Amino acid sequence: MIKKIAVIGAGTMGHSIALNFSIYGYDVNLYDTNSTRIANVEEEIKEELEFLAEEEFIEPSEIMKALSNICYFTDLQEAVMDRDYVIEAAPEILKLKQELFQKLDEFCLDHTILASNTSSLNLESMMALISNDRRKKMIVNHWYNPGHIMPIVELSFFGNMPEDIYLKVEHLYKSINKQCVKVLKDIPGLVANRIQQGVAREVFSIIEQGIAAPEDIDKALQFGPAFRYATTGQLEIADLGGLDIWCTVGDNLLKVMDNSLSANSLLRRKVEEGKLGLKSGEGFFKYNQENSSEIRKRFIQKLIHQLKASEYYVEKKTSLNNI
Incomplete structure (x- = not known):
């Protein structure tokens, strides 16, 4: 032990x-x-x-x-x-x-x-x-x-x-x-980071193409896919939506989505310009660095609220599965 x-x-x-x-x-x-x-x-x-x-x-x-x-x-x-x-x-x-x-x-x-x-x-x-x-x-x-x-x-x-x-x-x-x-396999990024990078690659591509403003792209993720991901995973979402539908949408969308094998050029330019995000005062958004500790605190606060909600959800789901 x-x-x-x-x-x-x-x-x-x-x-x-x-x-x-x-x-x-x-x-x-x-x-x-x-x-x-x-x-x-x-x-x-x-x-x-x-x-x-x-x-x-x-x-x-x-x-x-x-x-x-x-x-x-x-x-x-x-x-x-x-x-x-x-x-x-x-x-x-x-x-x-x-x-x-x-x-x-x-x-x-x-x-x-x-x-x-x-x-x-x-x-x-x-x-x-x-x-x-x-x-x-x-x-x-x-x-x-x-x-x-x-x-x-x-x-x-x-x-x-x-x-x-x-x-x-x-x-x-x-x-x-x-x-x-x-x-089960020793691969770079393991599981969670690979999924996260897949999402990030398309997000950076969408902004680079001028399809939507940064705040709207984040809103689309936060109140769309991520809203569901807070309580369930991609495979259950696919099962509930119908695998036939997911297959059709995949055939239509994947061929026009970003399939680059390196970091997005827009992201690289931001780094070269020293626009690193909160740590430098500007990334995709601008930040008042005098309030950086408060910004981080609010971010952690949201995660704590989500953690409390997710623990309740896991307990409920476990009890339902045991019925």
């Missing part, structure tokens, strides 16, 4: 992952090479917990309990030496991850399961420097940002790991109310 967890990297994803496990009572060690980051991240986690309490997602009394479940380290061996499960959330650099997993293989207990939060790097390549026995205990577990709110986690089952160990990991994530996606 997995009880003790370490998270490697206290950045955007790492600290969010640590926070998520701490809410559910897990003993978490959070490590980073940057001592300044480690010194400051506890306050950031506290603020995020306070916001969850404001939104009535957790009780105010849970804030200090969650904070007490996290210990902070700048020594890697100390952070992982007694852990059952270690997740790395380091930069997407293959050599860095290979060397990190080599150290983790040496420092960790024999039973420790090692996990990577990557969605773009090959598992086999990341395992290049670890022992044969540890290869059976290594998995990709891809979280979505922000990790403590987005309910999805994608888990690899690529043939290196026995099913009983996989089920231990799956049980861990179910214990923190994650929706687990079991990925």
